[in-house]
Amino acid sequence: MSEFRFSVSQLLQEPTGATRHYELDDALLLVDETLRIQPVVGHVRLTRTPKGVLADVSVRGCAELECSRCLKVFEQALEITFSEEFFQTVAVTTGVRLPPPEVDDPFLIDETHRLDLADALREYVLLELPQAPRCAETCQGLCPQCGHDRNQGPCACVPEISDERLAVLARLLNDQP
Ligand SMILES: [Zn+2]
Numbered sequence: 001m002s003e004f005r006f007s008v009s010q011l012l013q014e015p016t017g018a019t020r021h022y023e024l025d026d027a028l029l030l031v032d033e034t035l036r037i038q039p040v041v042g043h044v045r046l047t048r049t050p051k052g053v054l055a056d057v058s059v060r061g062c063a064e065l066e067c068s069r070c071l072k073v074f075e076q077a078l079e080i081t082f083s084e085e086f087f088q089t090v091a092v093t094t095g096v097r098l099p100p101p102e103v104d105d106p107f108l109i110d111e112t113h114r115l116d117l118a119d120a121l122r123e124y125v126l127l128e129l130p131q132a133p134r135c136a137e138t139c140q141g142l143c144p145q146c147g148h149d150r151n152q153g154p155c156a157c158v159p160e161i162s163d164e165r166l167a168v169l170a171r172l173l174n175d176q177p
């Protein structure tokens with residue numbers, strides 16, 4: 001049972017422009033097997049449109065991500081705001097199936113007149129997530145030689161990369177005729 005599912009059967013019987021307001025408080029959104037957003041807190045406004053219901057969603061959530069530099073798990077705050085129309089599939093009073101909306105990948109209100117925001121939330125969470133999460137702007141990452149977390153201070157390793165490059169360059173120069 002999704003905490004993001006709302007019954008809109010009453011709202012669908014009201015005129016265009018009618019609204020409902022809901023608060024989300026400590027909801028849990030599973031984005032995939034590894035990513036959960038919790039708590040999801042915020043505001044949902046549902047407005048009757050000629051073909052369904054417009055959902056205006058403004059929520060905050062907290063994601064546990066792994067830092068791409070030091071691999072530490074940290075909490076990333078997310079702000080998710082969107083407006084999406086959900087289309088009616090069945091007429092609420094007669095139960096007659098309605099023609100499909102002329103929209104690519106529409107969000108649909110199900111046959112029991114319930115609107116589920118979970119898929120839309122997942123899509124917007126994925127858009128918000130950083131490609132390379134960082135625990136802090138200043139994260140120093142791990143030493144490539146010994147794996148030491150440089151945020152804890154320097155390790156004993158001597159940087160070798162530049163020396164290797166110089167050695168290769170020296171060999172190339174020596175090979176010149
Ligand atoms: Zn980090």
Ligand SMILES: [Zn+2]
Nearest residue numbers: 143146155157
């Ligand atoms: Zn090191």
